[in-house]
Amino acid sequence: MTEKKEYDVLVLGGGISGSESALNLAKQGFKVILVEKDLSLGGKMIHLSKVFPTLDCSACITTPKVSETARHPNIDIYTFSEVRDIEKLNSGDFQVTLVQKPRYVTEDCTGCQLCEDKCPVVVNDQYQWDLVGRKAIYVPFSIANPRIAAIDIENCSLCGACEKVCPANSIDFSQVEMQTPIVVKTVIIAIGFNLFDPTLIPRYGFGKYKNVVTSMQMERQLVPTRPFNNVLRPKDGKMPDNIAYVLCAGSRDETVGNPICSQVCCMYSTKQAQLLMGALPMADVTVYYLHIRAFGKGFCEFYQQAKGMGVEFIKGKIGLITEKENGNLLLRYEDIESGNIKEAEHDLVVL
Amino acid sequence: MKQKIGVYICQCGSNISDYVNVEEVAAQAEKIEGVALAKTTMFACADSTQKEIEEDIKSRQLDAIVVASCSPKLHLFTFRNVAIRAGLNPFNYVQVNVREQCSWAHSNNPKQATEKAIHLVIAGIERVKHSKALPAIKISADNAVLVVGAGVSGMRAAIELAKMGTEVVLIEKNHFVGGRVSQWNKLFITDETGQEVVARLYQEVKNHNKIKLFTGTELISKSGGVGNFDIQIQFTPRYVLTTCKPDWEKIQKAISLCPIEVDDDFNFGLTKRKAIYKNFPSELPHIPAIDIVNCNKCGECVKVCEEVDLEQQVEKLNFRVGAILLTTGADSYEPKKGEFAYQEIDNVITLQQFKRLIEISGKELLYHGKKIRNIAFIYCVGSRQQDGENKYCSRYCCTSVIHSAILVKEKYEGIFNFHFTRGVRTYGKQEILYNKAAKQGDIFLQSFEDSPTEVTSENGKTIVKINDILTANMEIEVEADLVVLVTGMVPRENTAISSLLKIPIGRDKFYNEVHPKLRPVETVIDGILIAGTCQSPKTIMESVNSALSAAAKANSLLRTGEIELEPTLAVIDKETCDWCDACAAVCPYDAIEKSEVNGKFVAQIAKANCKGCGMCLPVCPVNAIQLDGYTDVEMEGMISALVS
Ligand SMILES: Cc1cc2nc3c(=O)[nH]c(=O)nc-3n(C[C@H](O)[C@H](O)[C@H](O)COP(=O)(O)OP(=O)(O)OC[C@H]3O[C@@H](n4cnc5c(N)ncnc54)[C@H](O)[C@@H]3O)c2cc1C
Ligand SMILES: Cc1cc2nc3c(=O)[nH]c(=O)nc-3n(C[C@H](O)[C@H](O)[C@H](O)COP(=O)(O)OP(=O)(O)OC[C@H]3O[C@@H](n4cnc5c(N)ncnc54)[C@H](O)[C@@H]3O)c2cc1C
Ligand code: SF4
Ligand code: SF4
Numbered sequence: 001m002t003e004k005k006e007y008d009v010l011v012l013g014g015g016i017s018g019s020e021s022a023l024n025l026a027k028q029g030f031k032v033i034l035v036e037k038d039l040s041l042g043g044k045m046i047h048l049s050k051v052f053p054t055l056d057c058s059a060c061i062t063t064p065k066v067s068e069t070a071r072h073p074n075i076d077i078y079t080f081s082e083v084r085d086i087e088k089l090n091s092g093d094f095q096v097t098l099v100q101k102p103r104y105v106t107e108d109c110t111g112c113q114l115c116e117d118k119c120p121v122v123v124n125d126q127y128q129w130d131l132v133g134r135k136a137i138y139v140p141f142s143i144a145n146p147r148i149a150a151i152d153i154e155n156c157s158l159c160g161a162c163e164k165v166c167p168a169n170s171i172d173f174s175q176v177e178m179q180t181p182i183v184v185k186t187v188i189i190a191i192g193f194n195l196f197d198p199t200l201i202p203r204y205g206f207g208k209y210k211n212v213v214t215s216m217q218m219e220r221q222l223v224p225t226r227p228f229n230n231v232l233r234p235k236d237g238k239m240p241d242n243i244a245y246v247l248c249a250g251s252r253d254e255t256v257g258n259p260i261c262s263q264v265c266c267m268y269s270t271k272q273a274q275l276l277m278g279a280l281p282m283a284d285v286t287v288y289y290l291h292i293r294a295f296g297k298g299f300c301e302f303y304q305q306a307k308g309m310g311v312e313f314i315k316g317k318i319g320l321i322t323e324k325e326n327g328n329l330l331l332r333y334e335d336i337e338s339g340n341i342k343e344a345e346h347d348l349v350v351l
Numbered sequence: 352m353k354q355k356i357g358v359y360i361c362q363c364g365s366n367i368s369d370y371v372n373v374e375e376v377a378a379q380a381e382k383i384e385g386v387a388l389a390k391t392t393m394f395a396c397a398d399s400t401q402k403e404i405e406e407d408i409k410s411r412q413l414d415a416i417v418v419a420s421c422s423p424k425l426h427l428f429t430f431r432n433v434a435i436r437a438g439l440n441p442f443n444y445v446q447v448n449v450r451e452q453c454s455w456a457h458s459n460n461p462k463q464a465t466e467k468a469i470h471l472v473i474a475g476i477e478r479v480k481h482s483k484a485l486p487a488i489k490i491s492a493d494n495a496v497l498v499v500g501a502g503v504s505g506m507r508a509a510i511e512l513a514k515m516g517t518e519v520v521l522i523e524k525n526h527f528v529g530g531r532v533s534q535w536n537k538l539f540i541t542d543e544t545g546q547e548v549v550a551r552l553y554q555e556v557k558n559h560n561k562i563k564l565f566t567g568t569e570l571i572s573k574s575g576g577v578g579n580f581d582i583q584i585q586f587t588p589r590y591v592l593t594t595c596k597p598d599w600e601k602i603q604k605a606i607s608l609c610p611i612e613v614d615d616d617f618n619f620g621l622t623k624r625k626a627i628y629k630n631f632p633s634e635l636p637h638i639p640a641i642d643i644v645n646c647n648k649c650g651e652c653v654k655v656c657e658e659v660d661l662e663q664q665v666e667k668l669n670f671r672v673g674a675i676l677l678t679t680g681a682d683s684y685e686p687k688k689g690e691f692a693y694q695e696i697d698n699v700i701t702l703q704q705f706k707r708l709i710e711i712s713g714k715e716l717l718y719h720g721k722k723i724r725n726i727a728f729i730y731c732v733g734s735r736q737q738d739g740e741n742k743y744c745s746r747y748c749c750t751s752v753i754h755s756a757i758l759v760k761e762k763y764e765g766i767f768n769f770h771f772t773r774g775v776r777t778y779g780k781q782e783i784l785y786n787k788a789a790k791q792g793d794i795f796l797q798s799f800e801d802s803p804t805e806v807t808s809e810n811g812k813t814i815v816k817i818n819d820i821l822t823a824n825m826e827i828e829v830e831a832d833l834v835v836l837v838t839g840m841v842p843r844e845n846t847a848i849s850s851l852l853k854i855p856i857g858r859d860k861f862y863n864e865v866h867p868k869l870r871p872v873e874t875v876i877d878g879i880l881i882a883g884t885c886q887s888p889k890t891i892m893e894s895v896n897s898a899l900s901a902a903a904k905a906n907s908l909l910r911t912g913e914i915e916l917e918p919t920l921a922v923i924d925k926e927t928c929d930w931c932d933a934c935a936a937v938c939p940y941d942a943i944e945k946s947e948v949n950g951k952f953v954a955q956i957a958k959a960n961c962k963g964c965g966m967c968l969p970v971c972p973v974n975a976i977q978l979d980g981y982t983d984v985e986m987e988g989m990i991s992a993l994v995s
Contacts, residue, residue, distance in 0.1 A: 027907040029911075057364075059394070060425060064426060067396070070398060260782045261781075263778035291775050297867055336821060337824065
């Protein structure tokens with residue numbers, strides 16, 4: 001490919017920020033190219049359950065944005081793509097190399113998922129944050145955009161089962177990486193964030209104790225498209241009834257190199273606690289915090305609402321988590337209000 | 352009547368299907384005459400389903416569709432667009448809400464939720480059967496915006512709009528620009544001064560020929576709607592000529608000769624100022640103003656400075672703009688007398704006073720002549736009230752007070768800071784300042800929610816007392832030379848403009864947006880936008896972010912010079928109408944006019960003004976008015992289905 005493409009704006013990242021920027025620019029009449037590294041648009045938000053403080057269903061408010069973006073005539077979208085070598089030209093424009101990675105499935109795919117049934121390879125599903133498995137050929141998730149399958153070539157056994165079953169003949173193992181030069185006037189970087197890797201705090205036992213999960217894993221258990229039809233403990237599939245939240249895991253902590261506050265976790269924990277009270281009416285939820293950062297419009301009221309629903313908030317930093325034989329977890333913490341070191345038992349811990 | 356209707360029942364993941372038996376709803380819908388197909392779907396709004404509906408419309412030649420899903424507030428336009436793409440008129444589509452109205456409302460009774468859903472869906476089908484294809488209505492729009500308030504938000508938005516080619520009328524009530532920010536010297540997080548920030552913005556505003564800035568000016572009337580607001584503004588004169596470059600020596604002299612002294616609002620009453628004044632030397636515009644309410648017209652200033660003109664008159668100007676952006680800011684909370692001993696003990700002041708005090712003090716930090724060493728900061732005054740009205744957190748104040756505590760220590764020696772907090776909320780990168788304050792030796796304490804910090808006076812000493820969470824409920828007392836009440840933000844008293852524009856007010860009494868996540872700078876009134884602290888407490892960065900977003904929204908609304916309106920308007924049957932004036936009298940949008948047709952007077956609808964609210968329908972004595980999209984046959988069809 002040598003044809004040179006020109007755009008007014010390159011937007012990097014197709015999360016809610018990238019989509020919103022692309023759409024606004026497109027509506028103002030600018031030509032936009034949106035480049036998303038992942039297989040689908042939507043970023044983190046499309047995977048969330050409900051959003052604080054309005055408790056709107058997240059998928060329901062993200063998908064229309066995403067499909068409006070995908071449809072806008074002024075926006076060209078490249079998913080599963082990245083850019084390399086951004087270079088400023090003398091004209092002030094930027095020369096960029098667009099890299100499209102092969103999906104090994106063409107756009108003819110209808111998203112019927114027949115191939116998934118036949119594929120013999122099972123690996124962890126990254127879109128369910130490893131809670132369940134997926135096949136080596138897979139439609140990323142039910143509301144993915146574009147809803148086209150992709151082959152995870154690293155795990156694929158090249159058995160060809162999918163090729164035989166695909167009614168649209170869209171499997172194409174001959175695809176290769178494509179590079180296209182493009183010229184843009186402006187670049188918007190909206191590549192979002194990564195979640196902190198909790199194995200960097202070994203004291204919390206993530207990865208070792210199965211009933212210690214991340215907030216994203218809990219988020220996935222609370223969405224309509226959740227992997228199980230209920231909130232379950234990963235270790236034994238039991239319904240938890242005494243859940244603990246450990247706040248500031250990886251934030252406000254110089255020992256892991258991150259002194260700043262992530263400013264969303266207090267609120268999403270408060271939100272998840274409220275949703276858990278709905279999903280598991282008998283369960284107790286305790287939030288261990290340093291300070292509750294309920295600062296935005298409607299946030300403080302939302303926090304008070306959680307307290308009113310019976311969520312317990314304990315000011316204290318968790319020092320150590322250990323596992324009992326039955327999979328329950330012992331949390332050792334400094335209870336700041338009493339000044340004592342205490343220990344509490346919970347059957348599921350969310351970091 | 353429509354003969355080939357497509358019906359889609361959404362499961363909404365499981366939001367709907369957990370409680371509503373969607374298969375049953377589809378089966379019942381399919382039985383209705385005129386229904387060509389009825390399907391269920393996991394997510395009706397998903398791209399793949401949208402494509403499927405389009406395909407169905409084309410291949411099965413559907414002449415109308417019904418989608419039973421969530422509230423039309425969310426997806427009305429999503430499915431209208433599906434219809435348009437498939438070549439169907441968008442008004443041959445009806446959305447039925449079976450989520451908020453059925454599954455969520457009746458989660459305790461799935462059977463009845465299902466029954467209700469069936470009724471609502473059939474009613475939707477009956478309505479769509481009688482639906483008319485309505486043509487799009489387009490009106491011309493002026494690519495011009497009125498921005499109200501020249502604080503950081505207003506100025507930033509004005510500059511951005513002008514750069515995008517939109518004409519801007521920027522009005523500021525005060526005689527000087529900058530809003531609150533000009534009152535704070537060094538700002539978190541950059542340590543720039545407020546004056547620097549304001550001066551930079553002001554220069555850009557002045558340099559742009561698309562921006563007309565009027566100070567001392569307010570909006571006094573408005574008519575029309577989005578695309579074409581006719582506005583009138585009024586300016587109070589500053590009584591000093593703005594045309595010539597002022598001679599500063601003469602002006603200084605005039606100020607010193609002025610015999611009037613009043614409390615200086617700018618310094619929150621810490622100092623006095625004259626009736627002819629400038630709040631600080633570099634304030635902009637670089638011309639003093641006369642506070643005519645307090646001026647006694649003695650003429651002393653005129654004697655030394657011919658640029659003073661006490662004869663200037665109030666003036667008015669008219670403009671037409673396509674949209675209005677409100678950036679009218681917020682006020683600081685004013686503590687009640689006795690609240691933490693405010694106005695009872697002399698050395699209890701507010702954070703905003705403290706900020707001015709640091710700035711105007713010289714070599715030593717003195718308050719009423721007394722040297723300050725121990726400072727007690729009491730947090731959340733006027734915010735996070737459990738019993739009071741202000742339930743919200745003001746979000747800027749933890750960081751602002753910590754930043755001020757750092758500044759005061761940098762400027763003066765021997766200061767000890769004690770922070771009486773309710774849990775510090777230095778979110779995001781502001782956390783760095785909290786760490787810095789702790790490292791410089793500031794003491795942080797935290798009160799229990801049910802036992803607030805107390806301020807008392809004992810033998811002429813001011814004592815601040817707390818039961819402290821951080822030391823496991825120790826009772827701690829500090830003798831303070833100065834008590835600083837960390838006051839939050841409250842909505843500005845701005846009733847004139849709020850009622851003129853009918854701006855929606857939220858529970859917290861700040862201006863309210865349509866949706867905090869998806870439409871954070873628009874209001875429910877088309878063409879009226881909000882940004883900055885008039886919406887909720889914000890830092891400068893957050894205020895400016897919202898200002899930029901509002902500028903982009905306004906520009907994208909107006910730049911094509913055309914706006915599409917909802918065609919669901921009132922329609923007059925000219926045969927039946929006998930012009931009695933009843934409808935015109937109730938129309939809240941002045942959309943009904945008297946006109947003459949074939950020698951007979953009848954009512955006529957001004958399309959640009961009609962909002963389709965339907966107020967005129969029931970008052971017409973001869974039933975000559977119908978509302979497109981909600982005609983009698985459609986409504987009657989629905990009602991019969993619901994009661995059957
Ligand atoms: C557990 C959890 C719960 C939350 N709950 C809420 C809530 O209830 N309410 C709320 O308001 N907020 C919530 N949030 C915050 C919310 O998720 C974020 O504010 C939001 O996702 C930010 O969107 P974004 O587009 O900036 O980033 P992201 O969602 O991270 O999207 C960035 C996109 O850029 C892509 N990308 C990355 N690198 C590149 C590259 N080099 N080239 C091209 N593309 C790239 C990524 O693949 C991704 O699609 C929550 C966050 C978490 C972690
Ligand atoms: C004590 C204190 C310290 C602060 N320190 C910092 C800091 O260090 N860093 C930081 O980031 N933020 C700080 N803030 C927050 C900052 O002040 C606000 O974010 C900022 O002022 C918001 O700007 P604005 O333009 O929205 O509103 P404002 O600054 O309030 O400006 C609004 C303007 O609109 C005008 N106006 C009002 N009504 C009308 C009307 N009807 N017609 C015409 N004009 C009208 C007003 O006169 C005013 O000029 C502080 C706030 C306080 C209270
Ligand atoms: S204080 Fe709250 S918002 Fe900040 S990092 Fe900790 S958990 Fe997250
Ligand atoms: S920002 Fe801090 S001081 Fe201000 S109201 Fe919130 S918690 Fe209280």
